[in-house]
Amino acid sequence: MGLGDNAFFWLNSWSSTAGMLLIFILWLFLWLTRREVDEAERRTGIPAAGGALPLLGHLPQVFKLGVDDFEKKWLRKKKSKLLLSWFGNSPMITVTDPEVLKHVLVKEFSNFHDRPRRNYQMTQPPINKGLFFNHGDHWKRIRTIITPTFSTGKLKGMNPDINRYSENLADKMEKLAKSKEKVEIKRLYEGFTLDTISATAFGLDVDCINNPDGPFIKNMRSIFEKGIGVWRRIFFTLGNIFPTFIPVVRYFKMDYFDKDHLDFFIRHCQAMIEDRKTRVSQRKDFLQLMVDAELEDKSTTGPEVCNVPNKRLTNDEVVAQVFMLYLAGHETTANTLTFVSYELALNQEVQDRVIQEIQDQIGEKEPTYENTNKLKYMDQVIMETLRMFPPLTRLYREIQETVTIGNYTFPKGWTVVVPVFSIHRDPEYWPDPERFDPGRFENPKSTQNKFFYIPFGQGPRICLGMRLALLELKVSLVHVLKRVRLVPCEETQMSLKPVTHKGTLISVERPIQLGLQLRQNEH
Numbered sequence: 001m002g003l004g005d006n007a008f009f010w011l012n013s014w015s016s017t018a019g020m021l022l023i024f025i026l027w028l029f030l031w032l033t034r035r036e037v038d039e040a041e042r043r044t045g046i047p048a049a050g051g052a053l054p055l056l057g058h059l060p061q062v063f064k065l066g067v068d069d070f071e072k073k074w075l076r077k078k079k080s081k082l083l084l085s086w087f088g089n090s091p092m093i094t095v096t097d098p099e100v101l102k103h104v105l106v107k108e109f110s111n112f113h114d115r116p117r118r119n120y121q122m123t124q125p126p127i128n129k130g131l132f133f134n135h136g137d138h139w140k141r142i143r144t145i146i147t148p149t150f151s152t153g154k155l156k157g158m159n160p161d162i163n164r165y166s167e168n169l170a171d172k173m174e175k176l177a178k179s180k181e182k183v184e185i186k187r188l189y190e191g192f193t194l195d196t197i198s199a200t201a202f203g204l205d206v207d208c209i210n211n212p213d214g215p216f217i218k219n220m221r222s223i224f225e226k227g228i229g230v231w232r233r234i235f236f237t238l239g240n241i242f243p244t245f246i247p248v249v250r251y252f253k254m255d256y257f258d259k260d261h262l263d264f265f266i267r268h269c270q271a272m273i274e275d276r277k278t279r280v281s282q283r284k285d286f287l288q289l290m291v292d293a294e295l296e297d298k299s300t301t302g303p304e305v306c307n308v309p310n311k312r313l314t315n316d317e318v319v320a321q322v323f324m325l326y327l328a329g330h331e332t333t334a335n336t337l338t339f340v341s342y343e344l345a346l347n348q349e350v351q352d353r354v355i356q357e358i359q360d361q362i363g364e365k366e367p368t369y370e371n372t373n374k375l376k377y378m379d380q381v382i383m384e385t386l387r388m389f390p391p392l393t394r395l396y397r398e399i400q401e402t403v404t405i406g407n408y409t410f411p412k413g414w415t416v417v418v419p420v421f422s423i424h425r426d427p428e429y430w431p432d433p434e435r436f437d438p439g440r441f442e443n444p445k446s447t448q449n450k451f452f453y454i455p456f457g458q459g460p461r462i463c464l465g466m467r468l469a470l471l472e473l474k475v476s477l478v479h480v481l482k483r484v485r486l487v488p489c490e491e492t493q494m495s496l497k498p499v500t501h502k503g504t505l506i507s508v509e510r511p512i513q514l515g516l517q518l519r520q521n522e523h
């Protein structure tokens with residue numbers, strides 16, 4: 001054997017040894033992962049999805065199937081209503097059992113009161129002081145302070161603003177109907193919800209429907225519509241999957257929202273707060289109510305002492321709450337109006353009944369908080385739409401302390417996922433779930449406190465703006481349906497498969513287009 005042969009022999013045997021070592025390491029990792037999964041199943045009493053990979057967990061399956069189908073596949077396979085899975089190295093417990101959900105969202109609330117802390121950790125101040133991101137005593141204090149700003153009396157005070165912008169919306173739709181233009185319906189509703197939230201939050205008259213290029217509203221649109229860009233998306237995904245990556249996101253001051261546009265909003269909001277503090281204002285918008293709440297009790301210590309039930313909000317906290325109202329109240333309501341309109345266009349007999357009810361109950365009067373309460377069938381239509389298209393498709397909770405519910409153990413620090421969209425389309429609770437049928441809600445009690453219907457969440461962390469949203473939805477629909485009939489056009493998809501895997505908010509692949517017909521020609 002020559003020198004070259006020798007080298008070849010060593011190289012050959014080195015590479016086969018390295019290969020063996022690699023296989024062994026891979027096997028070891030797989031074995032350790034398998035052991036971790038077995039141990040987690042044993043500890044929690046909850047079956048785990050198969051095929052977990054080292055480091056990645058079930059991510060490859062989630063990317064391949066979409067998160068809802070991934071969960072459905074394994075829940076079915078394991079014949080279970082709870083499922084364990086790993087997103088990277090974050091353990092998740094998916095819960096679809098209404099009985100267990102009752103405990104998670106209400107009965108054992110003290111153990112599940114927060115959304116995962118990574119949401120808060122990956123959002124920069126002051127925006128992370130908003131109610132949605134807040135946790136523990138901070139959340140409790142802020143929720144207590146701002147809840148009265150959504151009282152029945154305050155909502156009634158906002159009714160005239162909602163009517164004004166609904167009227168604008170109906171005018172615009174009437175014009176479009178006259179010119180026989182088909183419309184991308186969500187664009188209109190987004191303008192309407194931005195107008196309404198600007199008026200109710202700030203007292204700002206932006207008239208986004210007719211004047212979409214005003215500086216403030218252009219800025220708000222940019223915050224919500226610009227998207228977060230590739231790099232930020234990568235950083236956030238990594239932070240979500242590997243919590244150890246969160247300090248990197250924080251170090252680079254990565255924010256979910258575009259910094260320049262956000263700074264514009266913060267400056268604007270702070271100037272308005274200063275103005276409201278120095279001038280007596282008659283306005284009863286959210287900004288004023290929050291500034292008043294801050295001034296109500298000057299005797300208490302600073303808000304940093306979170307377990308003191310004081311009623312003071314700092315300027316930063318007021319800014320964060322107002323921003324959050326935009327964030328939580330804009331897209332959710334616009335989406336719901338879009339899907340209601342889509343279903344009414346496709347189900348003309350339902351639309352006829354809603355129109356008849358408006359005529360019977362409201363007639364030529366202005367829609368108000370009181371008289372819209374009489375629109376029982378419209379309620380059913382809205383409820384059924386929220387069943388089929390819940391704007392928030394998933395809820396998340398972080399487990400505070402290890403707790404046992406029935407036969408299951410929920411370990412501290414793990415995340416509970418509530419797949420609202422899947423629960424709302426589960427045939428066990430909703431026969432023929434793909435069919436739009438407002439009749440399901442004929443008896444409103446049939447779904448009250450039932451944890452298989454949770455479009456606004458449930459328990460102490462339920463949507464704070466629920467009643468405002470319902471008022472906005474009903475008042476605007478009254479104005480619109482008095483003037484125009486919603487009809488399908490050539491571009492309207494006859495069946496809609498919502499997208500639920502691109503984040504928590506529901507969306508559709510292609511924008512929904514509808515036709516509009518003047519109602520005055522109907523008689």
Ligand code: HEM
Nearest residue numbers: 132328329332333336392455456457458461463464465469
């Ligand atoms: C149809 C419209 C809406 C739907 C379906 C909706 C749904 C939801 C859901 C599912 C949650 C999470 C609940 C949970 O985690 O248990 C939530 C939270 C919240 N929503 Fe809404 N929402 C809507 C409109 C609004 C509006 C108009 C506002 C205010 C202007 C608002 C303000 C909030 C706030 C502040 C939270 C956070 C509550 C907390 O963490 O304590 N929402 N909403």
